[in-house]
Amino acid sequence: MDLSLIIMQLLSGIALGAVLVITALGLTIVFGMLGVVNFAHGALFMIGAYAGLYLASLTGSFWWGLLLAPILIGAFGMLIEFVLIRRLYGRSIDDPLLLTFGLSYILVEGVRIVFGSDGIPFPTPPQLIGVLDLGIGFFPRYRLFVIALVAVVLLVLWLTLEKTRIGLIVRAGARDPTIMQVLGVDIGRVWLAIFGLGVGLAALGGVLAGPMRSVNPEMGSLVLAEAFVVTVIGGLGSIVGAVVAGLMVGISISLVALFAPEMATIVMFALMAVVLLIRPQGLFGVRGRTA
Amino acid sequence: MPKSGSTPKISRRTALAGLSASAALLAMPRLGRAADETIRIGFPTPLTGPFAAEARDQVKCAELAVKLANDKGGIGGRKVELLVRDDKLNAGEAATRTLELIEKEKVHAVVGALSSAVQLAVNEVTRARRVIYVSISQSDTINEAKDFSKYTFHEALNPHMTTAAVARQTLKKGMKVAHLVADYAYGHEMLRGFKRAQTAIGADNVGEILHPFGAADYSTFMPRLMSMRPDVLCISNFGRDQANAIKQAVDFGVKQQMKIVVPVILHNQRLAVGPDVFEGVIGGANYYWGLETQSKSAAAFNTAFKAANGGAIPTDYGAYGYSGVGSLLAAMQTAGGTDTDKVVDALEKLQYDLTKGPQHYRKCDHQSVQSVLVLESKKKSAMANDNDLFAILANDTGSDDMLRSCSELGHAT
Incomplete structure (x- = not known):
């Protein structure tokens, strides 16, 4: 087995990991800050792919689809938070979980009704x-473009969270929402924005995955499982964890595919x-954290 | 969902006994008029999941076969009813649904199933209850002696037939062949078929990669496949797996280096990823609507399907639904009713031509002997219209020589 093959394999793994990172990131941010396990994340990923495809064919350009779909679906996510999720804060973690689980069925069925259950081609931008x-x-x-774009998104996200005032409020809100309210911060608005961001990231993952796979109503279900695995390995709620674990999973799948493909x-x-046996809280998770 | 039988303490056996007693009582006054009774055909198929597109076409075509029979006044004056059930591509679900169809709905025969494991489960149930089952799944393990019964019929092509026909069109002596194979019965059977054809032709095997069933990403297999430097890459998987695998192989530039060949080229998957991706891909098929220029039966089938479905054209797997139900109804017509042994006998003797030319069920294993098409996906610029997907490279007339011999399948000869 020569070195160039292993390097190519690593690169495929990183490209695979990049999409995993983006989707897991949305899941982990929403859980970390809001304590909501979003079971509709996979369905929103799928909706993102359809929205991207629709907007791309409407405007005639993939790039508009890539830009507008996450914003539009992110806004839709804020609507979901405002109308549905908001009512369940402070209740047990199962309530929003069940709500989003039900929501995922509605979304998938809705897409089946509107676009049909066959796959639709998503052309790669010329x-x-x-x-x-x-x-x-x-x-x-x-795939090289996907790696680059995900790197840029991660950088922007990191800079926003670590270097700006908004980021400071978000981080503080995740630690102690009560104190934030006492300090006069409207924490409801922060949560609204965070949920929108999480959903927007799912949609971005969907648009990016579109040209690599056929777009169909069930494409989100496998992604949801993968995103959960990545967040659990990285540590629920940890952003760094999602990035490291996403790449780790992508690269492991890729290298295993080289030697024992059926185990991929x-x-x-x-x-x-x-990871659960050795470090139950995940690689970067905080021990004993409850939502 | 809670399983039934958890509530009042009536055992299943007593309930069944009671039910059948009351049913018998109800049926009593009708005994003399048994001929009026509706003919019920059970049809389990995976309406949800990765093969949903193919399954829906099967249902449409099966419904068409039933409609045409009823339009002609039914079978021996009896109306025909199709009972469609979603098997969810799950063997357990399929077994439960089939059992329900037989015991609750009292179906006279079962047609359907798309996936190999599901087909085996359906066959287990129908065999134990001595109900005729016409399978329309490509896998043919149920034709081997260990799973076969006189009630088992296989309408679909089988891996041996398709791979041999495709290999004949695409492989030459000394060519290097690599395989990407879905790691379950269907993939393994196709691989076995291709390797057998390869050996006969004298092509060399340079490598095989098994991929998990239902995988969304195939990129991780591509560098290794390319490093094998084959002339031909055979991708043996089904449904969305086929679309995704071909799409990603094309993304990696596989087509510049080698020819992509599939055992069965799927109409719906070609639609799902577009003409540029599938351009030049060659694969086998049981049916393609474009056959209408060569076959009167195909033209008639297309016309009937279009009339019933707002001008849409029938697809490959759809045609199985039509010929599977159609052949069964024809046999019932000959047998003069639904008596299982008589219908089995009629099916064994039946010569039918419903979609593409003459077909019959081979006596020893009840495999349908039929023609095999080899299709090549057209370039976008060569398509006359949106439905003009494939060019027909070959239309091999059906013959017993295409099949593995009865003794190889373990049948007494």
Whole structure:
């Protein structure tokens, strides 16, 4: 087995991990800050892909779809928070979980009614069709673009959370919402924005995944499972955890695929089991944290 | 959902006894008029899940076969009714639904199932209860002696037939062949078929990669497949797996290096990823609407389907639903009713031509002997209209030589 093959394999793993990171990130942020386990996350990922496809065909450009779908679906997420989730804060963690679980069924069925249950093609943007010669092998341009875009999104997110006043409020709100309210911060608005951000990230993941897979109403269910595995490995609520675990899962799947391809899906669950045994709170999770 | 039987303490056995007693009582005055009774056909198929598109077409075509029979006054004056059930692509679900169809709905026969494991489960139930089952799944393990029964019929093509036909069109002596295979019965059977054809042709196997069933991402298999440097890549998987695997192989530039070949090229999956992705992909098929220029039966089937479905065209897996139900109804017509042994006998002797030319069930294993198409997906610019998806490369006439021999399947000869 030569080195260039392993490097190509690592690259596929990183591209795979990039989409996992984006979707897991939305899930973990919403859980970390709001204590809501969003079971509709996979369905919103799927809705994002459909919205991206719809907007791209409406405007004639993939780039508008990529930009507008996360914003639009993010706004839809805020509506969900405002109308539904908000009423369940302070209740046990099961209530929003059941609510979002039910919501996911409604969303999937809704898409089936509007767009049908067959898969729909999501064309790769013309600028990114084809492969790039990396010297050691060929790699799809689109996947390289996904890696780059996810890196940029992560950087912006990190800078916002760590270096701006808004980020400070968000971080403080996650620690102690009561004190924030005493200090005169409207914590409800913060939560609204956070839920919108989480849903927007799911939609972004959906648009990015669109050109790599066929778009269909069930595409979110597998993604939800993967995103949960990644958040559990990384530690529920941990942003760094989601990034590290996402890449780790992507690369593990890829390297296992090289040696024992039929084990490629199982490896992610095996990894989760090992992490749970050794460090039940996840790699970057805080011990004993309750929502 | 709670399972039934958890509430009042009436055992299932007493309940069944009671039920059948009252049913017998109700049926008594009608005994003399048994001929008026509706013919009920159970139809389990995976309406939800990754094969949903194919399943829905099966239902539409099965309904068409039933409608046409009823329009002609039914079978021996009896109306026909199709009872469709969602098997959710799950063997347990399929077994439960089939059992319900037989015991509660009292169906006279079962047609359906798409996936290999589900088909086996349905066959287990129908075999034990001596009910005719016409399978429309490509997997053919139920034709092997260990799972076979005289009530088991297999209307679909089988892996051996399709892979042999596709290999004949695509492989040459000395070619290097690599395989990407879904890791379950369907994939394994297709791989076995391809390898057998390869050996006969004299092509070399350069590698096999098994992928998990239902995977969404195939990128991790691509660098290794490309490093094998094959001339032909055979992708043996089904439904959305086929669309995703081909799409990602194309993204990785696989088509510049090698030809992509599939055992069964799927109409709906070609629609799901578009013409550019599928361009040049070659695969087998039981049916393609474009056959209408070569076959009168195909033209008639297309016309009937269009009339019933607002101008839409029938698909490959849809045609199975039509011929599966159609052949059964034809046999019932000959048998003069639903008496199982008589219908089995009629099916064994039946010569039918419903969608594409003559077909019959081979005596020893009840596999339908039929023609196999080899199709090539057209370039976008070569398509005359949106339905013009494939070019027909070959239309191999059905013959017993296409099948594995009866003795190889373990049947007494």
